[in-house]
Amino acid sequence: MGGEGNLQELKAAERPSVRERVKNAFRKALPIVVPIALVGGIAIGASVRGCMAKKHEKMEIEDCMATEHCYPYTLNNQKQSGMRELNEIHQLLIKNIGDNNEELALAFKHLGYITTSYFFDVGKMPLVKQLVESSGNNAVYSLEILSRLTTTPGYNYNAGGYEITADDVTRIAAAVNQLAQKSGDAKKDVFPKVLDSASTMYCSKVCWWSMTPKMFGVVEAISKNSASKDDILYKAEIIARLNRSGEMLADPGGFAKKICETADAVSAKAGPGKEEALRIYRTLMLNRPYRNLNEKPEDFQKRLDAYAASAQPQGLLDMIGVLAERSADSEKFTYAMKVTEKILVDNKYKSKKFDAEFANRLCGSMDMIAGESQGNWKYGLDFFLALVSNLHFDFNSMNPEFAGKIGKAANLAAQRAGGRASEAMAKINYFAGAYYTTTEGVTLSTEQYDCVDTVQVLAERSKDADQFLWHLELIIKSASPPVKGRDEKYAMLAGKLCDLEGMILARTNNNPAAIRALVELVNNVFGFKLGVVKLVEIGIGDAQGNEVIDAIKSMKKVIGYSSREISYKDYEEGAALVNAIFRAEKPDLRKVLNFSYGVSVIGAEKTREMYKIFGIEYFFRYPAELLEEASRNADPSNPSQKPLLLSMAAKTDWNNAFSGIGWELKGLTKYYRVLIAETNADLTFYSRINEVSALYKQPISVLVINGHGTPYGVWLGNTGSKTGALSHGDGLEVARLQDSFVKNPLIIFNSCSTGKNHSAIGGAFSKLLGATVFAPTDISYGADYILDAEGRIIRACYNVSTTEYINGMPHSIPADTCTKK
The missing domain is CATH 3.40.50 (Rossmann fold)
Structure with missing residues (x-):
């Protein structure tokens, strides 16, 4: 809007009382309000460097936001009317905002941005006045939204820039008033977050926020679909982050509405677990690949490509919506959210697609686990959560058979542990998360199936809770990564452990001292590996009673604290080598251990040569x-x-x-x-x-x-x-x-x-x-x-x-x- 021609006539038209009120208000707001009022208001861009063309009654007013530009406006009756309406807007702002000098200054500033913006039509001034009237004491925020709309670079220039309509006024005022009402005393903190979630920063010689009409739909979505200050801030943060990363799609208002509605669905479904579920929802929506320190560009690009292929925001919203709809109750829904977080965040987008189909498969698997776990369904879902926490887990191979095995194993384990079920499941879940293999190209069937089968074997073959727990303890010690690699499966190892224990107890008349000796030996050799089975078999021989206990204790003394795993095959070759060299009636355990170690390091042939040439036995x-x-x-x-x-x-x-x-x-x-x-x-x-x-x-x-x-x-x-x-x-x-x-x-x-x-x-x-x-x-x-x-x-x-x-x-x-x- 341009300057006015007959300024003296306009001044005479003002009532003295109005002049005094404006004068007093400006005096109160010094030194902030006066410069901004001069910039934004009088003569619709007064306090500008102008030039008057007396014959043609034209004035060129310098744009307050870009002082190097000068825009000509014709002084006619319409402009004179706009000047009066501007003064009326000033009066309304002073009346509604009162003594809040900071807000008054901001209101005048945004008003100045609007009236000095490109192609502003002074004929729209009544609509600006209507916006201020409808917004009441929230007018400063309505004016800020309008100023961001009118200062969007390149927006519809050919059509004359942004054109405010009566509908715009109604929508802006309604959204602002709703947000203010829901924010209560915190609106000063809430509005900047909401407006920034729908805006983009532009910089030339100065920087400013701008908002397209489509992005205003984001403000409306938040205002209509939020219940409180905290709710508004939570949703605005998610939307703002997605906006910054360029993921608001073609319909930002509709997308923001879906984000808000999904957050409400999560909150309603999670019940007592609402806080945790909302945290996970935020994590899922905002989890984006960031380049790690020292990460190669090509490796980071692979993760970016995996994210782009599997974890798009629209798909994530569909997935979470299905999880909320299909979960039987709040607890199962919280589990589903936790599992999804583990698969997405910890396993780095290994799933092919996070969408409604993924959610249906996940819900189906969890239903199967809960059903097979029966009354111990929480333990079953905890076990499942531990499995997916393992970096080797691949959800793409998940199927009903495996889900059923998880539920059955968890149920049997809980029953075997009895009153110590929580303790046992904690060990099982640790084992599931720590499960490790050095084998390349592992699949779910060769790794995670083995983990579940191991729990099943131990639960079936342990006679009571105490035995079950120490079996678990030994297997957990065995889960540390071996030096040479691991050939055997843990389920088979669990079976061998139970066989060995049964043999020792049978020979010692169920003497618990024998098992204590075995545990001490296992602790010395870094867990129960298959090689230990062969070691004990050799060491015990045909001993009976206390001789068995003495033999196990002597093994511990001989082997010391070994830092190297000796495999079953190494022990077999070592024992054969000792027998071939020394031809003793009964093998010397010390020699067997030493030669087996040699075999594990340099192989059987070189071990033989080191003995033959250099006499090495130890x-x-x-x-x-x-x-x-x-x-x-x-x-x-x-x-x-x-x-x-x-x-x-x-x-x-x-x-x-x-x-x-x-x-x-x-x-x-x-x-x-x-x-x-x-x-x-x-x-x-x-x-x-x-x-x-x-x-x-x-x-x-x-x-x-x-x-x-x-x-x-x-x-x-x-x-x-x-x-x-x-x-x-x-x-x-x-x-x-x-x-x-x-x-x-x-x-x-x-x-x-x-x-x-x-x-x-x-x-x-x-x-x-x-x-x-x-x-x-x-x-x-x-x-x-x-x-x-x-x-x-x-x-x-x-x-x-x-x-x-x-x-x-x-x-x-x-x-x-x-x-x-």
């Missing part, structure tokens, strides 16, 4: 990485330029002092070609050194001797045998080793007291071989190797003082000065 001494490295180094055809390091260990070890020597050697493989050997006789010790040097055509640079020691010798085998130890009497044999060593080799005694004094055995080796020797002066607990930057050994230290022998001459190194450099 494979458990060496971590898998070192054992693999030593096995590769043992191949003479495998060339290496590294210096040769030979670790010789005694087979006699009455207190397991050398069970961890491999961990000490592990850090030496960077610089040295590490070989490991074991012996129980002095002659074998000496011959093996010569054989190693000859076999690899390389003199030995470092020799590590591991065995229980004294100042006078090192025990290798039977302590009652003269040939089972290194001693001072072996001087001739030691001297003959010179050609097998480099000049000035390094020898390290990992043997107590072998550096006690100048006459100790460490000094003898140093003198006879021209070697640098490190040895502890007293009882020690392993050697600590001090290395240079390349990984070469500088010295060895112990928890006690060290003696360094150079050509037989001792030099003492105090324990507190022998530190890593």
Whole structure:
């Protein structure tokens, strides 16, 4: 709307009392109201830089929102009428808003936006006045909506811009008044959220919100389909987020109405669970893929494509509507919402389509589960919820048969657990969520069916609640990801567990101590795996009564705390290897365990070679990485330029002092070609050194001797045998080793007291071989190797003082000065 021609005539037409009221109101609103009133009001864009063309009675008024533009308006009778109506609108705003200067300022600002907008028709001023009258003290919000409608860039320019109609006035006022009534005292907080949900931000040299007439339908939908302030804010947030992501479709008003109606249906159906159901509804509607930190662009694009194909908002609304309609009661509906959330959010759009068809399939499955669970239907649905929480779960393979199995298994489990049903189901649900396989390309039938079958087997074969719960506990421990992969199914494993337990109880006359011993053993080997079955079968043999318990306890001592799973097949091959090598009438359990471990790491053939060439029997001494490295180094055809390091260990070890020597050697493989050997006789010790040097055509640079020691010798085998130890009497044999060593080799005694004094055995080796020797002066607990930057050994230290022998001459190194450099 333009300026007016005869301003003096207009001023004279005003009544003095009106002039005074406007003047007083403006004075109260200083300094906010006056500038905005000048911008938005007088002369419909007064306070602008204008220019008068006296002959043609025209005035050009600068647009207040874009001051670089100047728009000509003709001053005629219609414009003069518009000026009077504008002043009347001012009076209405002052009257209705009263002393609320902040709202009054905003009202004048939005009025200014309207009257100075592109192509505003001054003939529409009566409609603006009608809007203000109809809105009462909510006029500021009605004017804001109208200002957003009239400032939409590019909207219908060719047709003359936005044209306000009488129907628009009625709709805007009705929506605003409804929202205000439902918001109560919080309308100041509610209206910005609602208007923003239906608007778009535009920026040029300034930024402003605009709203298309179609998007005004969103405001109407929220106003008509909301009951309270919290309800309005909840729905406005969902709609706003969808609007920002460009998902309001062709009919935003109709879409917003459906969002509101679906939220109402969720709230009504959920009953006491309304809060949780509404949270899930919001999550489902607003769950969108966001790129994770360090995620590759192509991986993120795949997730975007999956979302676009399966989780469109319209489909989600249809799905939730069906869930609310088909669920028998509030509890089942809440379960359905939880299941849907897990499938959509946790499984990252694996379902082909989230729509009404999906909802019907889900409801059918849940009905089947609840029916088969009978009075324990909550446990059945909890079990189902746990299954879908598993990242491997694929709902596309869901079918009535599987649903029925879930319900039956849950019902039987609850009955078997009796008064401890909640405890048992908590374990079952944990197992279902943690269920894991390393097998590639798994399907529902090979994975989730097995999980349900496992529960079924344990529930059927456990005689009471206590037995059922500890069976579950053992299987849960077995669900951790195995190192080598898992061949067997857990249902089969559960059956084997029950068979083994039955056999043990039968042989011990149902002695609970036998089961306690079995549980302790299983805890030591990281859960009940199929290999444990073979281990126990070998260990027990044909024992009866307390001998069974003793055998199980001895297994625990032998195996220690194993960090590696040994499979059933490994135990079979290990036992066969022990039998072929030693041909004992009754297999030595310790040997079977060690050889089975060797088989699990390097295979049966290389395990045999490591025994044949190097005499290795105690494979458990060496971590898998070192054992693999030593096995590769043992191949003479495998060339290496590294210096040769030979670790010789005694087979006699009455207190397991050398069970961890491999961990000490592990850090030496960077610089040295590490070989490991074991012996129980002095002659074998000496011959093996010569054989190693000859076999690899390389003199030995470092020799590590591991065995229980004294100042006078090192025990290798039977302590009652003269040939089972290194001693001072072996001087001739030691001297003959010179050609097998480099000049000035390094020898390290990992043997107590072998550096006690100048006459100790460490000094003898140093003198006879021209070697640098490190040895502890007293009882020690392993050697600590001090290395240079390349990984070469500088010295060895112990928890006690060290003696360094150079050509037989001792030099003492105090324990507190022998530190890593």
